[in-house]
Amino acid sequence: xxxxxxxxxxxxxxxxxxxxxxxxxxxxxxxxxxxxxxxxxxxxxxxxxxxxxxxxxxxxxxxxxxxxxxxxxxxxxxxxxxxxxxxxxxxxxxxxxxxxxxxxxxxxxxxxxxxxxxxxxxxxxxxxxxxxxxxxxxxxxxxxxxxxxxxxxxxxxxxxxxxxxxxxxxxxxxxxxxxxxxxxxxxxxxxxxxxxxxxxxxxxxxxxxxxxxxxxxxxxxxxxxxxxxxxxxxxxxxxxxxxxxxxxxxxxxxxxxxxxxxxxxxxxxxxxxxxxxxxxxxxxxxxxxxxxxxxxxxxxxxxxxxxxxxxxxxxxxxxxxxxxxxxxxxxxxxxxxxxxxxxxxxxxxxxxxxxxxxxxxxxxxxxxxxxxxxxxxxxxxxxxxxxxxxxxxxxxxxxxxxxxxxxxxxxxxxxxxxxxxxxxxxxxxxxxxxxxxxxxxxxxxxxxxxxxxxxxxxxxx
Amino acid sequence: xxxxxxxxxxxxxxxxxxxxxxxxxxxxxxxxxxxxxxxxxxxxxxxxxxxxxxxxxxxxxxxxxxxxxxxxxxxxxxxxxxxxxxxxxxxxxxxxxxxxxxxxxxxxxxxxxxxxxxxxxxxxxxxxxxxxxxxxxxxxxxxxxxxxxxxxxxxxxxxxxxxxxxxxxxxxxxxxxxxxxxxxxxxxxxxxxxxxxxxxxxxxxxxxxxxxxxxxxxxxxxxxxxxxxxxxxxxxxxxxxxxxxxxxxxxxxxxxxxxxxxxxxxxxxxxxxxxxxxxxxxxxxxxxxxxxxxxxxxxxxxxxxxxxxxxxxxxxxxxxxxxxxxxxxxxxxxxxxxxxxxxxxxxxxxxxxxxxxxxxxxxxxxxxxxxxxxxxxxxxxxxxxxxxxxxxxxxxxxxxxxxxxxxxxxxxxxxxxxxxxxxxxxxxxxxxxxxxxxxxxxxxxxxxxxxxxxxxxxxxxxxx
Numbered sequence: 075x076x077x078x079x080x081x082x083x084x085x086x087x088x089x090x091x092x093x094x095x096x097x098x099x100x101x102x103x104x105x106x107x108x109x110x111x112x113x114x115x116x117x118x119x120x121x122x123x124x125x126x127x128x129x130x131x132x133x134x135x136x137x138x139x140x141x142x143x144x145x146x147x148x149x150x151x152x153x154x155x156x157x158x159x160x161x162x163x164x165x166x167x168x169x170x171x172x173x174x175x176x177x178x179x180x181x182x183x184x185x186x187x188x189x190x191x192x193x194x195x196x197x198x199x200x201x202x203x204x205x206x207x208x209x210x211x212x213x214x215x216x217x218x219x220x221x222x223x224x225x226x227x228x229x230x231x232x233x234x235x236x237x238x239x240x241x242x243x244x245x246x247x248x249x250x251x252x253x254x255x256x257x258x259x260x261x262x263x264x265x266x267x268x269x270x271x272x273x274x275x276x277x278x279x280x281x282x283x284x285x286x287x288x289x290x291x292x293x294x295x296x297x298x299x300x301x302x303x304x305x306x307x308x309x310x311x312x313x314x315x316x317x318x319x320x321x322x323x324x325x326x327x328x329x330x331x332x333x334x335x336x337x338x339x340x341x342x343x344x345x346x347x348x349x350x351x352x353x354x355x356x357x358x359x360x361x362x363x364x365x366x367x368x369x370x371x372x373x374x375x376x377x378x379x380x381x382x383x384x385x386x387x388x389x390x391x392x393x394x395x396x397x398x399x400x401x402x403x404x405x406x407x408x409x410x411x412x413x414x415x416x417x418x419x420x421x422x423x424x425x426x427x428x429x430x431x432x433x434x435x436x437x438x439x440x441x442x443x444x445x446x447x448x449x450x451x452x453x454x455x456x457x458x459x460x461x462x463x464x465x466x467x468x469x470x471x472x473x474x475x476x477x478x479x480x481x482x483x484x485x486x487x488x489x490x491x492x493x494x495x496x497x498x499x500x501x502x503x504x505x506x507x508x509x510x511x512x513x514x515x516x517x518x519x520x521x522x523x524x525x526x527x528x529x530x531x532x533x534x535x
Numbered sequence: 536x537x538x539x540x541x542x543x544x545x546x547x548x549x550x551x552x553x554x555x556x557x558x559x560x561x562x563x564x565x566x567x568x569x570x571x572x573x574x575x576x577x578x579x580x581x582x583x584x585x586x587x588x589x590x591x592x593x594x595x596x597x598x599x600x601x602x603x604x605x606x607x608x609x610x611x612x613x614x615x616x617x618x619x620x621x622x623x624x625x626x627x628x629x630x631x632x633x634x635x636x637x638x639x640x641x642x643x644x645x646x647x648x649x650x651x652x653x654x655x656x657x658x659x660x661x662x663x664x665x666x667x668x669x670x671x672x673x674x675x676x677x678x679x680x681x682x683x684x685x686x687x688x689x690x691x692x693x694x695x696x697x698x699x700x701x702x703x704x705x706x707x708x709x710x711x712x713x714x715x716x717x718x719x720x721x722x723x724x725x726x727x728x729x730x731x732x733x734x735x736x737x738x739x740x741x742x743x744x745x746x747x748x749x750x751x752x753x754x755x756x757x758x759x760x761x762x763x764x765x766x767x768x769x770x771x772x773x774x775x776x777x778x779x780x781x782x783x784x785x786x787x788x789x790x791x792x793x794x795x796x797x798x799x800x801x802x803x804x805x806x807x808x809x810x811x812x813x814x815x816x817x818x819x820x821x822x823x824x825x826x827x828x829x830x831x832x833x834x835x836x837x838x839x840x841x842x843x844x845x846x847x848x849x850x851x852x853x854x855x856x857x858x859x860x861x862x863x864x865x866x867x868x869x870x871x872x873x874x875x876x877x878x879x880x881x882x883x884x885x886x887x888x889x890x891x892x893x894x895x896x897x898x899x900x901x902x903x904x905x906x907x908x909x910x911x912x913x914x915x916x917x918x919x920x921x922x923x924x925x926x927x928x929x930x931x932x933x934x935x936x937x938x939x940x941x942x943x944x945x946x947x948x949x950x951x952x953x954x955x956x957x958x959x960x961x962x963x964x965x966x967x968x969x970x971x972x973x974x975x976x977x978x979x980x981x982x983x984x985x986x987x988x989x990x991x992x993x994x995x996x997x998x999x
Contacts, residue, residue: 138584138612139580139581139584420648420649420651421589421593421648422587422589422590422592422648423589423590423591423592424587424588424589424590426590426591427590427591439591449590449591450591450596452596454601454977454981455599455977455981456596456597456599456601457597457598457599457642457974457977458597458599458641458642458645459593459597459640459641459642459643459645459646461596461597462593462594462596462597462646463593463597463645463646466593466596487587488651
């Protein structure tokens with residue numbers, strides 16, 4: 075059995091799964107229940123400045139019958155009195171010494187305000203502090219949250235104030251609402267933070283109600299951007315995670331990263347670990363299904379690690395980061411083509427239409443005698459399932475013309491039906507960086523590119 | 536149009552069906568309500584999401600009217616129900632009827648690629664969801680075309696005639712539709728059990744078609760009230776959608792005591808409360824009509840209902856899914872059994888004398904010919920016998936002077952008969968293969984286009 079326990083910047087927990095700072099961690103009672111279910115840690119719903127919340131604070135994006143592919147919210151930090159939160163935090167930590175209890179904090183951008191909140195958090199016995207520089211709505215209008223996270227200088231300054239006061243590990247939580255997440259992460263590292271966490275929620279408007287023309291969700295006739303989270307944001311989170319994980323300054327500083335953004339299953343969790351996350355935070359999927367999902371998260375991750383021969387979480391963390399690269403370093407001679415398994419193909423022809431309408435027109439419909447047939451080749455009196463299915467042509471890839479774009483692979487509804495087969499291109503490996511270093515004109519002159527293609531037998535139809 | 540029951544159809548053709556719960560429906564109809572409840576909006580959406588939206592889809596290919604099935608299902612998924620119904624009815628004006636009566640297992644659903652995993656999309660029920668949406672709201676999607684000044688007579692207001700009339704109306708031709716029965720709809724109105732299709736659905740479709748400028752004249756019979764000569768004289772073209780003839784005779788003693796299957800079904804639709812049902816009921820024949828007649832008898836309280844068929848299970852003409860349905864209804868089957876005499880006392884049936892059969896060589900239909908086993912006669916106690924052994928070939932054809940093929944009206948590729956300006960479609964031309972509502976609809980639609988093309992040619996020729 076794999077050992078799932080972690081030591082994240084000095085914060086220990088029996089598994090890498092923490093509840094993210096959010097509604098699920100609003101109270102001690104909720105966190106007790108979550109720990110009973112098996113969660114390894116919890117980042118308390120952000121405490122700090124006094125706030126008032128509104129109704130209809132959660133919107134959601136549903137897709138083809140799947141509810142809550144993403145949620146957005148305009149909920150502020152905890153609206154419960156500070157003393158109540160701190161008292162419950164102390165109670166929870168006393169009751170669960172082996173779990174990670176982390177306080178998330180956000181106060182006015184004044185050194186004394188931060189010093190004060192750090193002292194009061196440490197008095198509870200909490201294991202760490204997460205600085206909320208990410209909240210994109212409401213708090214940012216008051217100069218807090220993402221208003222800090224978007225400016226590396228503010229981020230660095232406030233983190234310094236905290237680091238001067240704190241004796242427990244400090245995690246800086248980053249906002250994705252920036253063009254490049256690396257500079258704020260570096261700012262945190264420069265200020266001496268013990269770790270960073272990402273991503274916070276993304277600015278978003280869920281939609282417009284087509285009956286009332288109101289914004290969704292409707293808040294007294296108005297609506298506005300809220301923080302977007304859930305399964306739909308996972309690819310964005312993975313990109314930002316890997317950007318930070320492979321940054322030389324962050325690596326130099328040895329800063330661990332707590333990853334979050336759309337983790338719903340152990341598969342998501344494993345991907346975050348592989349791209350450099352040392353602990354994992356979960357929110358939307360718990361808001362959708364409750365704390366009970368921890369069972370599959372732990373069990374699934376553990377089984378996968380056993381199958382792969384990983385003994386500890388540390389064996390997994392960052393294992394795929396070295397594969398993240400830039401386009402200029404991809405091998406231009408790498409070639410793959412799509413292959414359709416006629417045994418598995420159910421002849422929905424989604425690959426055919428995707429390829430022919432929007433990709434490279436290299437899938438044909440071929441009948442039993444190997445003849446190419448046009449779609450809809452039947453008369454107006456054709457009739458019945460036999461006629462429709464007996465001789466239904468098969469989509470077949472013309473490999474010579476296939477550029478290996480992988481669109482058909484993506485639209486195919488049947489697992490394992492279309493594979494992308496690696497085939498020799500007959501050309502030596504070369505990257506764009508190497509090519510343009512050797513022959514700069516290829517990157518600036520179409521005639522030079524044409525010559526290069528001719529020399530190398532690259533035919534683009 | 537005359538004599539539409541007012542309770543069924545309101546002024547604008549808005550249906551009253553679908554508003555009652557299935558339970559209430561069953562209580563009011565004595566168990567004769569539609570077997571399949573309508574899909575809820577949520578059920579329909581979820582099912583629509585499941586559709587893969589195949590390209591050049593096999594369901595569309597399999598549908599005799601070639602409805603763009605993935606197209607209409609996608610529109611259900613997006614909440615564009617009017618557009619969905621338009622997609623259906625552009626191809627099949629009787630989409631609401633076909634959604635209920637089509638043997639979808641043999642057509643669209645049977646061709647669905649998801650049969651690979653054993654769970655095809657419920658295309659029929661989705662089609663019903665979209666078309667019901669229209670009729671329940673009295674929405675009209677189609678208008679009469681710009682008048683062409685041409686007049687076409689359509690004989691027979693069954694599926695072929697209605698589809699032909701609708702298409703002609705949309706093309707701008709003035710259509711008069713003659714129907715011998717008091718109500719339009721043909722078998723949809725009179726011959727499909729309510730468990731599959733309530734009368735109101737067929738009548739609402741007829742009403743919609745009437746609003747395309749089609750003048751429906753009921754209680755008007757070809758050969759009695761109008762002649763083909765007069766129609767050819769008065770109209771630019773005539774379409775015959777006259778269906779098939781009545782039930783053939785069994786040719787056995789006591790035949791006069793036997794109920795006719797189609798008449799039995801008709802009564803179950805219009806006056807079920809007046810029907811008397813025996814305890815020991817036999818239905819002769821094993822086609823889909825026989826199963827329907829047996830189902831009605833069973834639902835109206837017959838203690839035991841048994842289907843008698845002279846061939847074996849393998850040869851029975853009923854669809855396999857209908858056979859399975861009948862089994863679930865608790866209907867018994869006796870195969871290789873031929874009735875030879877109805878036994879009666881004082882005009883009341885007491886039993887059926889039968890003979891056992893065995894299968895011999897293949898006959899003209901390609902099926903093994905049943906032969907009586909001599910000395911195997913036996914008697915079954917019975918108090919009611921219904922026959923459903925098919926329909927006779929179309930009547931009147933000789934009188935009308937039409938060339939025939941195997942007893943059916945002979946037509947060319949453009950549905951032209953041997954008589955100039957006279958076209959035909961539906962069951963009356965179905966010399967080969969099984970006949971169905973949806974095939975009749977396709978005939979009517981294609982024949983209308985052929986008539987339009989022929990009329991257009993005449994116009995062009997005259998202009999030269």
